[in-house]
Amino acid sequence: DAEITQSPRHKITETGRQVTLACHQTWNHNNMFWYRQDLGHGLRLIHYSYGVHDTNKGEVSDGYSVSRSNTEDLPLTLESAASSQTSVYFCASSGSATGEQYFGPGTRLTVT
């Protein structure tokens, strides 16, 4: 069965370190997304991609970057982790720009 996976599921890191969160989907979807979820804010879009080598900034992209070298993967990098980036991160994919999105299980990141 097609799926979307994220790793690691939990991560504790120190302020200033570079961190990369992995996202892998086997749906063969062109569209992939990264969100963060914090209490009181709901899900907020960090970056998204509509295909290989395409990346776009979302509403909370500062301090994050992504790259898309193949259809299956969209890793999210925190250049220099800050305590404000402590959050739950969800990756999602969809088959069309207006269609439903399917989410990975999430990564809980703590920056100390």
Added chain:
Amino acid sequence: RKEVEQDPGPFNVPEGATVAFNCTYSNSASQSFFWYRQDCRKEPKLLMSVYSSGNEDGRFTAQLNRASQYISLLIRDSKLSDSATYLCVVNGRNRSGTYKYIFGTGTRLKVLA
């Protein structure tokens, strides 16, 4: 004003009750609408898409009112397992012409035995 607004709840209802949630959105050009369910500390999962004609899936009914810019979710015969947070999601073009998926902050439902 938030682009998508939901009553955060919690809605505490007894088993077997009927409960309804509303969600309003501000972008009249929005094109697709969804309800997702999210259990505590888990990923959102698609519950149902919402169509202009309304749609039903078992005990769940979703409706869209474009004129008043709101969508609704009705749950009949509530089960304990329906306890979760329900997220309203609206998708439409933003000013730069790209599609944008906007999530509400969710409505918490607790079904009580």
